[in-house]
Amino acid sequence: MPSATSQFKQLTLALGCAGLFALPLSGQAEEIAPTTLRLAHVVNTEDTYHIAAERFQQRVSEQTDGAVTIEIFPNATLGDERTLLEGMQIGTVDMGVITNGPVANFVDEFSVFELPFLFPSSEAAYDVLDGEIGQEILGKLQDVNLKGLAYAERGFRNITNSQNAVHEPADLDGLTLRVIENEVYVDTFRELGANAVPMAWTEALTALQQGTIDGQENPVNAIHAFNLAETQDYLTMTRHIYAPAIFIMSLPAWNSLQEELQDIVLDAAQDAAAYAREQNAEMEAVQLADLREAGMEINDSPDIEAFQNAVTPVYEKYGEQFGDYLPRIQEALNP
CATH class of the missing domain: 3.40.190.170 (Bacterial extracellular solute-binding protein, family 7)
Structure with a gap:
């Protein structure tokens, strides 16, 4: 038997076609279309990168009611980190968790985080990365056809x-x-x-x-x-x-996502990044x-x-x- 919601939708569609009234479109959540995204990294399944990837996978699935599938490719299955970044630029790889050092070969400013003995503590690094400076540099990835989502952690x-x-x-x-x-x-x-x-x-x-x-x-x-x-x-x-690790997405892949799904992906990446930091601290x-x-x-x-x-x-x-x-x-x- 059709649900009350289904019956209401059928009724309003019929009334709308009859010209009696139309439902307002503004404020309605757009239904998430079934989507599969391939996320790659170069380390094994015991590593924090994989823990972060699985957390991201879980959060995206929860927030889209299973409509979006995240396929994880560990162990450099799709190539080393430079190869993954180049693949993201042309859209053959959707996203990855990438060490900051190789990213700096694409956007010079990321190398500033690599200067030795720059950060006295993890907390000091988080304040800079999650603050104005870090987010400003993260945004520069769009200049090279990439989308920076969040700073996770290599440590x-x-x-x-x-x-x-x-x-x-x-x-x-x-x-x-x-x-x-x-x-x-x-x-x-x-x-x-x-x-x-x-x-x-x-x-x-x-x-x-x-x-x-x-x-x-x-x-x-x-x-x-x-x-x-x-x-x-x-x-x-x-x-x-x-060394930060960065959730990075192909800009072409990012631009192809519905706006609501972009928000979900960004939120899930930030959650997974924070979770990875917590895991590193607890496990060391x-x-x-x-x-x-x-x-x-x-x-x-x-x-x-x-x-x-x-x-x-x-x-x-x-x-x-x-x-x-x-x-x-x-x-x-x-x-």
Whole structure:
């Protein structure tokens, strides 16, 4: 038997056709058309990126009553992060959770977040990213046919290697370390004395297993998720760079969405980003304990001041490259 709502719709349609009255269109919610969006990332299903992607998937499904399906492609199934971004630009990939470093190769201003020892804490980073400065930079993605949705989190990055304990920059001399394909990362680690080799993460995993590189730098969540204790004996908690991860969408894909669905996608991305930050904070202590149990030697108290002093030339080189963003961030951090 038709529902009361269905009967009312049939009645009003008939009356409208008869010219007796018409329903006002303003204020009515547009029905969400069945839609499938493909979301890709390059890490495994144990990583925070995947946790954020699943939260996004869940929220979108709830808010659209299942009309919108989010298909998640982990483990670089659709390519490395540069490939994913290029795919989003031309519309062959709908969206992804992407590390900030590769994004900076498309919009220079994102590199300002990569400056070493810029943020003293996660909370300080959140204030800048979620505030006027961060949102202004996020908006610049539209200039390269991308749509920035929200800042999730890769986290504070730390150094691992297979050769020796690292307490100060001198201990990096002679070590070959993989870094993100971003010039600020390369220059930072060359100033610290390491042989910095930029490469995609998928390539880095193979290089670590084969011993063609000595180490890498990443947040604890990635070190744990990829079982790096199997190839890396030493972890140094330098917390040298705070790295956001970004929910990014293809601008063509974004523009094809109904306005109501755009609002839902944006809200779900922001919710998933906040959830990822919470998960990182809650999981780090457990992950460090697991790494210790797996045999990794962890240095909790390296000479941070020595590392900070060593990267001064990086600020001298890049300080003015980002317009007024660096001084604005520094002022926001030290009002």
